[in-house]
Structures are given as structure tokens and as C-alpha cells.
Amino acid sequence: MAAPPKKSPSKRAKTRKPRAPNSPPRSSAAKVPGQARRNSEIVYRDLRDQIMNLTLSPGTPLAENDIADRYGLSRTPVREAILRLAEERLVDVFPKSGTFVARIPMTELREAIVARKALEEVCVREATVKASESWRAELRAIVQRERDLAEAGDAQSFHEADNAFHAGIAAAGGYPGIWTMIEKIRLQVERYRRLTLPQEGRMNLVADEHAAVLDAMEQGDADTAVARMNSHLNKLQIDIGTFRHLWPDYFLFDDQ
Amino acid sequence: MAAPPKKSPSKRAKTRKPRAPNSPPRSSAAKVPGQARRNSEIVYRDLRDQIMNLTLSPGTPLAENDIADRYGLSRTPVREAILRLAEERLVDVFPKSGTFVARIPMTELREAIVARKALEEVCVREATVKASESWRAELRAIVQRERDLAEAGDAQSFHEADNAFHAGIAAAGGYPGIWTMIEKIRLQVERYRRLTLPQEGRMNLVADEHAAVLDAMEQGDADTAVARMNSHLNKLQIDIGTFRHLWPDYFLFDDQ
């Protein structure tokens, strides 16, 4: 309970009702704490999306003043947004100096992919065992949608369906929270994926791989399902040598 | 690049040097961005530790004003600390209403344990294959230290050594970043552990289990090492019925 006093700009006097301790989250109002009502939340989402898009490329300076002016806000909500991004390692804050869109750390990227595979493996295995028929139908529907979107060439929607498939498997396995963790990991991997994935025919390939995973799940063959998911995720595997020369400024290597 | 203007309290005029874009993180100064020089960082660490200690128990109200007064700071750094805690789900912020130490979410806890096992499994397996002799010596030293601390009954230091063992395995496997992820997961599990672990003789048991894992690793038997680590981590497994009645106010259940 102790708290080290430091200076002493204290002015407020505390002589009111102490309010019952352990008072629960109240009754009404504010259903979800993390809703998008605060301006800082809007700025956060916006900046995050632009960083993930590579609209804001690695190394770009982000001045709180500039952003505040652009949004017509004060520095306070902008700063809160930037602090969130810093925590997620999407920006680097250099105190009293400057803030920059973070470069993509190659070694962490490698670990992120390993971690993601480990977590998805758990989800697929559990989903194979316990997924209800309604979940399997949902997953089939997503794969079908992926095929349609691949045909139509709608990369953005396809990407969303892709995510929905993985999220669906986690949910079917009873692990929505693990999907949340995977999404955090994805923040790190996504920029890399965007750089390396504008390949032709990739969407149809992904849909096929998803279908293969789902087939194994429906046959109750967890090991095969896991193996197929792993091979699917292995497509993210990185070729350091190549990208080091292609976009030298976008990545951060250990020996730098 | 576009940013939706909203109101218009813009005042600053930007007519200076645009500063070379993509300018790198500069040369000198500020070695590590996330250093503990900022007051907000101090407050964050302090509050986080108190929450993990259960010194600040689940449900306790945290008023920014009170904390600011206690530390002799303004609300700004305190608020930044609280926002970080909110992101880590250690506190719940109810806008314009109040902030409270979060209750321990039972279902997320279960998933957190599953995720941790999946990630530690990867680390143990890789460490078994590739750990250098110096790392194995380091791990042996940690286990020995655990035995000493168990003998001395120093629970706090033992806890740190416990962590060092798991961190060491991750590092030996070449996955320090995965250990960082595990530490984030641990934030959720730690309070639960503190509630349930004041058992007699627990420290010696833990040291034995660590030693068993290390033995299998040294014999190059990855499967056994993984199995032993899993059984070690399974000790965290939860008995919902019990705790629901023991500390009804500390936990959050789905049906609430």
C-alpha cells in the first residue's frame, strides 16, 4: 500500500465518503470497457491500420504535434494512441527526441511464426476433437466464401475471410482467448506478409490448404489436420537473405 | 496518409525543415526506448507489482487523483500507467465512472494455461536439441540455487529462480521472444498462482520437477522432457468449484 512521495504538488483534500471498497464494476452503463468511443481509440486504430498497410512505412517519423493537428485533436489522445503502439512494438519512442514507425525485427519475426504455429496447433487439435456440427458448417461456409473471393480477386475481403477461418478454428476448439493472443502475434507478422504476398494465384492456394485442414478435421484425424495447418503456416517462413537486399530499410537485423 | 479533420483547434504552423523522412532512430542517447526513467514507468511497475501481489485485491477502486497525490505526481503519468495496465487486462476502466483492479477471469485463465504449455513445449523441445553446454550448466546452476532457496525457505527468491529456469530454457532454445510472450501470459496466471500456492513443501517439489526436465534434456530425450514440463505446468490446473467458494469476489465467471 505504501507509495513513495516525491515532490509535493498535492492540493486536493480527501475528506469525503471513502466509497465502499471492492465495489464491483457498477451496474449499468459502459457495457464494454474497451469501446471505440474515445478519440484516442480512433487515432490508435487509424495509425495501427496505416502501419500494418505499410502506408506508414518502417522508419517514418511520427510527431505527436503533427498527428494532433491532422486530426484536430490535442496531443493527449494522440499520445495515448502512440503509447499503445509503442507497447505493441509497432513504433519506437525515443524520449525527447522522436517517435518512428518500428522496423520489422527479423529475429522476433521468426519467433513469432514459431509461436503462432504452436498456438494454432493446439486450436486445431482441440477443434478436431470437440467441434460441433454447427462450427464445422461455419468453417465450410468460410472456405466456400474464400473460393468465391479468390475467383473475384477481392484480396482485401479474402484476407478477412482468411482470418475468420483461423479465428473460427480457435473458437470451435473453445479457445477464443488464444485467438486473441494469435492476433497480437499477427501484428508483428502482418507487415512482413504484406510485403511478400502479392503473389499470383496465392488466394486459391490458401483456400485449398484451408479446405485440406478442414477435411482432416471432419474425419477426426487431428494429427493430419495439425500437420496440414503447420505446412500451411510454413508458407510464411522467411528468407532473410532475399528481403535484406530487397527492402534494406524496412527490416531490423540482429547485427545492426 | 489521409487523416479526417474533426474540430479545429489547430494552431501550430508547420513551415520549418521537414526533417528527412525515414530518418533512423538517431545515433546516440536513449539506448533502450522502454527504460525506467519516466515517472509513468515507475508508477506502472509499482501498481503492477501490487496487483500481482494481491496487495491491491481484485475489485479495488483505483482513482487517478488518489494515486497521483500519493506519488506526488500529476494525473498524466498515473493515467499512462493505468492505461498500460488496462491493456494488459489487469485493471478495468469504466469511462467517466471509475477504474478497478480486474477480477481474475476464470475462462481466460484456463486458456492462458493451455497457451503457456504450448509455448513452453516448443522451447523445451528446441532447447533439448540445440542447447549449448554453457546453457545446460546455467540451468543446472539455477536448479541448484532453487534447492538452496527451498531449504532456506526464501519463497520470494525461489520464485525468481523458478522464473529464471523457464526463461533459461527459452533462451537455450533460441527463443527469448517467446519467453516474453510467456511472461505476458503469466501476468494473468500469477495472481491465481499466488492464491493457491502457499502449500507446504511446494518449493522442493518444484525444484525436483525442474531437475527432472533438465535430466531428460541432457539425455537428449525431447519427448520425455516435454512430457515432464507439461506435467509440471499441469500443477497449475484449476479447480473452479473450490475457488468459486473460497474467494468469490476475486474471480470472474462466465455466468456472471
Added chain:
DNA sequence: TTTGTATAACTAGTATACAAGATAATTTAC
């Protein structure tokens, strides 16, 4: 030209003031 130094202009960190919503206490109507 090169090097050192002073200075100006920028940066993020913090303090303070105010706004707007939510809760608790009080008053009013019945």
C-alpha cells in the same frame, strides 16, 4: 576545409485546467 561551440528549434514528459458523463446524496412530490 575541418572542427568545436553556441544557439535556435524541435521533441516527448509532465502539470494543470476544464469538459462531460456517472454515481450518490438530497430534496421534493405523493
Added chain:
DNA sequence: GTAAATTATCTTGTATACTAGTTATACAAA
């Protein structure tokens, strides 16, 4: 006495002002 309406006083969200540290620039000295 009970319940609805009002008011007071909490809370967090945001705006603004100021502090302190860093980097770039101009300029002087060699």
C-alpha cells in the same frame, strides 16, 4: 414512508501550457 426528480460531487477524457532534453544549424576558430 416511498419513489421520482434534482443536485452535488465524484469519475475519466481532453485541451493547453510549461519543462527539460536532443538535434540541427549557424558561426567562429584553427
